[in-house]
């Protein structure tokens with residue numbers, strides 16, 4: 001690797017340099033932070049997340065916002081030790097971050113991080129992922145990884161090939177898949193009244209709409225584009241108007257305590273909140289090979305950040321909703337597209353299917369609240385790697401900013 005052209009005295013004069021690998025999953029960035037981030041304190045992953053939020057949030061800002069990031073940046077901080085790596089239930093932990101905070105789950109970053117974890121060279125990253133333990137399936141040439149995400153353990157399968165130096169490396173030609181934590185719809189066809197301050201122009205004379213609520217590691221409100229009043233479907237030219245409409249819908253849901261019941265995580269109060277609004281256009285989208293159908297969607301999360309990817313946790317939430325609402329058989333595979341994959345002729349869509357029900361619900365018919373395991377598939381690619389500095393005398397950029 002090339003040496004830094006900046007004199008070492010400058011590199012080491014400010015905060016510890018932060019090292020990242022940069023990837024994208026259907027256009028959505030993941031800045032994977034593997035060295036230099038302050039060590040989070042706590043014995044559980046959620047305690048470590050709370051510590052990062054309370055004490056190192058400015059470092060999140062530094063890496064996500066300008067001038068090192070931008071308003072749509074996304075990141076993943078690797079955490080070697082969690083309560084579940086200690087028991088062997090997980091291989092490594094991860095804290096997901098965006099421009100306005102942190103995510104309970106992130107499918108696109110799970111795909112990127114898992115590929116990186118298979119590929120990185122332990123000699124160049126000493127201390128990273130010390131319990132690295134590939135479980136290779138030689139028949140399928142895949143390796144398994146258990147990622148401890150804030151929402152729980154996600155089981156990832158990464159296709160591999162034999163690399164030139166006798167080391168396994170990821171196979172960029174085949175999709176990575178993950179089996180998410182239990183996913184379930186919490187609200188089907190919920191009538192949402194929209195009081196005056198929570199309306200937008202495209203609604204016209206309507207004063208309410210119908211939407212669904214579903215969990216895929218994070219809670220999403222899922223709404224058809226026509227319900228929002230956009231009669232011509234999802235169009236990228238309407239992005240600003242869609243952002244204004246979904247922000248109003250999000251605010252209406254957050255303002256009324258009656259909706260809290262739809263966003264209750266069974267065990268973790270920290271995860272009990274509306275994370276994003278996904279606008280669906282069921283009339284568009286090309287199915288990926290082997291899939292039974294497709295739809296296009298657009299996910300707004302955080303401070304109305306736009307997911308470039310089809311949103312992995314949202315795909316799980318949507319497939320769980322289809323199971324509960326329409327009784328789709330488990331093997332029915334659906335391709336979830338974003339604007340980008342739709343514009344690229346279907347390249348980069350995420351495909352989701354049901355791979356199992358919770359054991360205690362195995363014989364029950366589909367219904368709201370029923371927990372299912374969803375497998376989501378997608379691909380991530382490397383775009384680079386970086387060393388980020390913060391000079392001690394730089395009063396502007398240490399915590400990042402949005403212009």
Ligand SMILES: O=C(O)[C@H]1NCC[C@@H]1O
Pocket residue numbers: 028074103105106107108109299301307309310311312313314
């Ligand atoms: O793929 C996902 O699940 C996500 N992408 C950004 C917002 C969500 O966390």
